[in-house]
Amino acid sequence: xxxxxxxxxxxxxxxxxxxxxxxxxxxxxxxxxxxxxxxxxxxxxxxxxxxxxxxxxxxxxxxxxxxxxxxxxxxxxxxxxxxxxxxxxxxxxxxxxxxxxxxxxxxxxxxxxxxxxxxxxxxxxxxxxxxxxxxxxxxxxxxxxxxxxxxxxxxxxxxxxxxxxxxxxxxxxxxxxxxxxxxxxxxxxxxxxxxxxxxxxxxxxxxxxxxxxxxxxxxxxxxxxxxxxxxxxxxxxxxxxxxxxxxxxxxxxxxxxxxxxxxxxxxxxxxxxxxxxxxxxxxxxxxxxxxxxxxxxxxxxxxxxxxxxxxxxxxxxxxxxxxxxxxxxxxxxxxxxxxxxxxxxxxxxxxxxxxxxxxxxxxxxxxxxxxxxxxxxxxxxxxxxxxxxxxxxxxxxxxxxxxxxxx
Numbered sequence: 001x002x003x004x005x006x007x008x009x010x011x012x013x014x015x016x017x018x019x020x021x022x023x024x025x026x027x028x029x030x031x032x033x034x035x036x037x038x039x040x041x042x043x044x045x046x047x048x049x050x051x052x053x054x055x056x057x058x059x060x061x062x063x064x065x066x067x068x069x070x071x072x073x074x075x076x077x078x079x080x081x082x083x084x085x086x087x088x089x090x091x092x093x094x095x096x097x098x099x100x101x102x103x104x105x106x107x108x109x110x111x112x113x114x115x116x117x118x119x120x121x122x123x124x125x126x127x128x129x130x131x132x133x134x135x136x137x138x139x140x141x142x143x144x145x146x147x148x149x150x151x152x153x154x155x156x157x158x159x160x161x162x163x164x165x166x167x168x169x170x171x172x173x174x175x176x177x178x179x180x181x182x183x184x185x186x187x188x189x190x191x192x193x194x195x196x197x198x199x200x201x202x203x204x205x206x207x208x209x210x211x212x213x214x215x216x217x218x219x220x221x222x223x224x225x226x227x228x229x230x231x232x233x234x235x236x237x238x239x240x241x242x243x244x245x246x247x248x249x250x251x252x253x254x255x256x257x258x259x260x261x262x263x264x265x266x267x268x269x270x271x272x273x274x275x276x277x278x279x280x281x282x283x284x285x286x287x288x289x290x291x292x293x294x295x296x297x298x299x300x301x302x303x304x305x306x307x308x309x310x311x312x313x314x315x316x317x318x319x320x321x322x323x324x325x326x327x328x329x330x331x332x333x334x335x336x337x338x339x340x341x342x343x344x345x346x347x348x349x350x351x352x353x354x355x356x357x358x359x360x361x362x363x364x365x366x367x368x369x370x371x372x373x374x375x376x377x378x379x380x381x382x383x384x385x386x387x388x389x390x391x392x393x394x395x396x397x398x399x400x401x402x403x404x405x406x407x
Contacts, residue, residue, distance in 0.1 A: 059096055059097055059098060060094065060095070060096045061094075061095045061096075061097075062092065062093065062094050062095070063092075063093055063406070063407055064090065064091040064092040064093055064107075064406075064407065065089075065090075065091050065404050065405060065406045065407065066088070066089070066090050066091075066404070066405050066407070067088070067089050067402055067403060067404035067405070068086070068087075068088050068402070068403050069085075069086065069087050069088075069089070069400065069401065069402045069403075070084070070085075070086050070400070070401045070402075071084070071085045071086075071087075071398065071399070071400050071401075072084050072398065072399045072400075073123075073124060073395055073397075073398045074395070074396045074397040074398070075123065075393075075394045075395060075396065076394050076396050077386075077394050078123065078394040080123040083123045083124060084115060085113055085115055085116070086113060086114065086115050087111050087112065087113040088111070088112050088113070088114075089109060089110070089111045089112075090109065090110045091107065091108070091109045091110075091137075092107070092108060092109075093105070093106060093107040093108075093138075094106045094107075100143070101142075101143065101144055101147075102141070102142070102143045103141070103142040103143070104140075104141050104142075105138055105139070105140050105141075105142070106138065106139045107137040107138040107139075108134065108135060108136050108137055109134065109135040109137060109185075110132070110133075110134050110135075111132070111133045111134070111135070112131060112132050113129075113131055114131065116129045116130065116131045117129070118130060118131060124393050124395070135185075135187050136155060136187060136188075137155075137157070137187050137188055138154075138155055138156055138157060138188045139154050139155045139188075140152050140153060140154035140155060140156045140188075141153050141154055148196070148197075149194055149195070149196050150194070150195040150196075150197075151192070151193070151194055151195075152191075152192075152193045152195070153192050153193075154190065154191075155187070155188040155189065155190045156188045156189065156191065156193065157184070157186070157188045157189075158172055158173065158188070158189060158191075158193075158206075159173070159177075159184065160172070160223060160234075160236055160248075160250075161248075161250055161263050161276075162232075162234075162250040162251065162252040162261035162262070162263050163250075163261055163263055163276040163277065163278060163296060163298075164261075164278065164280075164294060164296055165179060165276070165296050165298070165322075165330050165351075166276040166296070166298035166323075166328070167263065167276065168248060168263055168264060168265035168274040168275060168276055168298075168300070169234075169236050169248030169249070169250055169263050169264075169265050171221065171236065171238035171246045171248065171265070172189055172191070172206070172208060172219070172221055172238060173186055173189065174189070174210070175320075176320050176322075176323050179321075179322050179351065180362070180380075182364075182366075182376070189208060189210045190208070190209050190210045191206050191207060191208045191209060191210065192206070192207045192209070193205075193206045194206075200227050201224065201225060201226045201227065202224075202225040203222070203223070203224050203225075204221075204222065204223040204224075204225075205220075205221075205222050206219075206220070206221040206222070206223075207219070207220060208220070208221060208238075208240070216241050217240070217241055217242075218240075219238060219239065219240035220238070220239050220240070221236070221237065221238040221239075222236070222237050223235070223236045223237075224236075230253055230254045231251060231252065231253030231254075232251065232252050232253070233249070233250075233251050234249060234250050234251070235248075235249050236248045236249065236250075236265075244267035244268060244269060244271065244272070245267060245268040246265060246266075246267055246268075246272075247265065247266060247267070247268055248263065248264065248265035248266075249263065249264060249265075250262060250263030250264075251263070257281060257282075257283070258279050258280070258281050259279060259280045259281075260277075260278075260279045261277060261278060261279070262275070262276075262277040263275065263276055263277065264276075271301070272301060272302060273300070273301040274298075274299065274300040274301060275298075275299050276296065276297065276298040276299070277296070277297060278294065278295050278296030278297060278330075279294070279295055279296075280292055280293065280294045280295075281293045281294075288337075289335070289336075289337065289338055289339065290335075290336050291333060291334065291335045291336070291338075292332075292333070292334040292336075293331075293332070293333055294330070294331065294332040294333075294334070294349075295329075295330070295331050295332075296329070296330045296331075297327065297328065297329050297330075298327060298328045298329075298330075299326065299327040300323075300326060300327070301326075303323075303324065303325050303326030303327065303355070304324055304325055304326060304355060305326050305355060306355070306356075307355070307356040307385075307387050307388050307389070308387075310324060310387070310389065310392060321389070322351060322353075322360075322389075324389055325353040325354065325355035325356065325389060326354070326355050327354040327355065328351060328352065328353055328354060329351070329352045329354060330349060330350065330351045330352070331349065331350050332347065332348065332349035332350075333347070333348045333349075334346075334347050334348075335347075343367055343368050343369030344365060344366065344367050344368075344369075345365075345366045346363070346364070346365055346366075347363070347364040347366075348361075348362075348363050348364075349361070349362055350362075353384075353388065353389045353390065355389075356384060356385065356387075356388040356389060357384065357385075357388070358382070358383065358384025358385070358388035358389050358390035358391060359382065359383045359384060359390060360380065360381070360382050360390050361380065361381055362378055362379065362380035362381075363378065363379055363380075364376065364377070364378040365377045365378070372405060372406065372407075373403060373404070373405055374403070374404045374406070375401075375402070375403050376400070376401070376402040376403075376404075377400070377401050377402075378399070378400040378401075379397070379398075379399055379400075380397065380398045380399075380400075381396070381397050381398075382395055382396055382397070
């Protein structure tokens, strides 16, 4: 039986090959092999110049960065008076853009800190330390259906919300963004995302399969973005088995010279309410120099209302810096190429925990005057009562130096 089936398959392949040769080479047997070769592969025949360019182009791009950092923390009322880390980070990406708008993308990071003693817990948090840590940021395939539905499959980055610091509607990410880093270092989430543009609006439908080994554990999310005049409105929802459905909305608009944004979220039963909002204002402070002012606030229903609640949140693993209190306020000033410092940008920002009145403030200088090498220097300080959020881990001052080579 198997031999007969194999013969039938082989005969079918032969017949298919004969039919293809008749269709693909008009004129049939009258054309010589040399003629067919000349027709298909000559530089001035067969393939068009654009086809040659596409075929011969290097469609795989790769790059990334290598950076060195030095971070120092001054502690008080601690057996360790100062704590130093010196991590090296390598980030690499591979980006293959194929025909018909098919794209494959990978990005990962490797972090090594030679100064870490893995047998000793961190003096800052009391948690375990590692010398080597790897992160899979993104690994995804993108394609489209008739240029009407744009698909992305795999591990990918996502951020929802109009606010700069706090984003109550950023439902899908498993962790909060670190305010003290310029870039968002959170790893991506495994999902299947469908993006459907509709006129000037955008609709996103997402199936989240992160940490889901059963079909019933997959999460479903949707987001609709609608521009109206000079504003943009969004509505978002996220549902997953074992969790309350989350609902949210945000808006951003221009009012005179101010950019204003608001966002809010809650569950479908009216719990876990949170909201954020703020404004930014860009202005010239002399003929050639521009600065931007920012002000933002955040409130959450389930935040700690007293500093005595912090230890409980620490014990339960719910303590997240700048997200533990009931409300916060932040202010920032960003100066782009101030004065004669045309290779520099300077950022000042301060965060106030309105619950315990503790504060964190930092100034950051970014220097790009050396070709292919960027320097970042930052100094931070903390104030507040003993046991308040900003002083909880005995920190007083911190310093950060980073050098990065992008390739």
